[in-house]
Amino acid sequence: MAEALLVKSGGGTDSSDLTATLSQVLSGYTAMTSDSDDDPGTGTMPNRGAVNQTLNAGGSYTIPQGYHNGNGKVAANSLASQTSGNASSAQILTGYNAWVNGSNINGSMPNRGNLDFNPSGSTSQSVAAGYYSGGTLSSSNAYNAAVQSISFTLTGTPDSEVNYWHTELNSISVSKFNTISFSELTGADAHNNGGVITIKADGATLYNMQTSLPSTVNISAYSTLDIQILARYQKTMSITCTLSV
Numbered sequence: 001m002a003e004a005l006l007v008k009s010g011g012g013t014d015s016s017d018l019t020a021t022l023s024q025v026l027s028g029y030t031a032m033t034s035d036s037d038d039d040p041g042t043g044t045m046p047n048r049g050a051v052n053q054t055l056n057a058g059g060s061y062t063i064p065q066g067y068h069n070g071n072g073k074v075a076a077n078s079l080a081s082q083t084s085g086n087a088s089s090a091q092i093l094t095g096y097n098a099w100v101n102g103s104n105i106n107g108s109m110p111n112r113g114n115l116d117f118n119p120s121g122s123t124s125q126s127v128a129a130g131y132y133s134g135g136t137l138s139s140s141n142a143y144n145a146a147v148q149s150i151s152f153t154l155t156g157t158p159d160s161e162v163n164y165w166h167t168e169l170n171s172i173s174v175s176k177f178n179t180i181s182f183s184e185l186t187g188a189d190a191h192n193n194g195g196v197i198t199i200k201a202d203g204a205t206l207y208n209m210q211t212s213l214p215s216t217v218n219i220s221a222y223s224t225l226d227i228q229i230l231a232r233y234q235k236t237m238s239i240t241c242t243l244s245v
Contacts, residue, residue, distance in 0.1 A: 014038045026067050048072075056082050078102065093131050148245055150177075155238035156229050168228035177243040178220040185229070187237035197239065200226040219243075 018034040025031045025043025032040050046066030053061045053074045061074055080102030087100050092107030099105075110130035117125045118138040156167025174180070185197060199207040201222040219225065231237050 149242055151240060151242040153238055153240045154227055154229060155236065156231070157236040166228055166230040168226065170226045172225040172227070172243075173223070174219050174225050174243060175223045177245055178218065179216050179244050180219050180225065181216045181242045181244070183240040185237060185239045187231075187235050196230040198226075198228040198230065200228075 015032065015034050015036055015038045018032065020031070020033045021035045022031075022033050022041045023044050025033060025041075026045045027043055027047050029043045030040045031043065032038065035041070046064070048064060048066040048068045049072070050069055051064070051072035053072075054077050055061060055074065056077050057079070079099070083099040083102055085098070085100040087098060087105070089105050089108040091109060092098050092105060093109045094107050094111055096107045097104055098107070110128070112128065112130040112132045115127065115132045115135035115137070117135070119125060152169075154167065154169050156165065158165040182197075197207065198205065199217070201219060202224055203226075206217070227239075227241065229237055229239065
């Protein structure tokens, strides 16, 4: 009896011997992989080609999965394109800096702090260029210097024959003045007994008398005055008053 000996020659492989999967084969190309069931399969790896992207400062870009051919690039936009402006050094406060059109500019605008000015008389004040944090501009001194005195005349005439009448001027603001001077009461004669003059300061009676008043009265402690003329019959009577600083 004869015997036959079969000797295995050559070699072969199957999917179980492979490690790559179709997702690791470039799209459009075929290969047998661990997941191709022992037959060639078509790859599924995306072909991204050359991917280009530009970013602003602080931006980010997520690189997509797939094959990149090495010709793409991620670049930053120019600093000038991200910092457009028109400020110069003189328009930026000293001690501070800013990016303008790609350049880092240090400020030179002077910091003047508060501006407080209360001129007297016709004094003027030049205001230097720069930044001011606030302040007060007042004209009170100029007002006081310019207005030294104000005179006015209080006159009264009844519309018809009456036994008694009065005329008055109330709530005269005198806080800016120190004294008030009076003329003699005109129009008085024996027939109307000369009239009665009443002066009130801040609501309290200061004087209440006949025609003769002190020529000058210190009113620096008061805020308002009331002046009243009380007379008889149809007579015109008047008194001139002068307020002085």
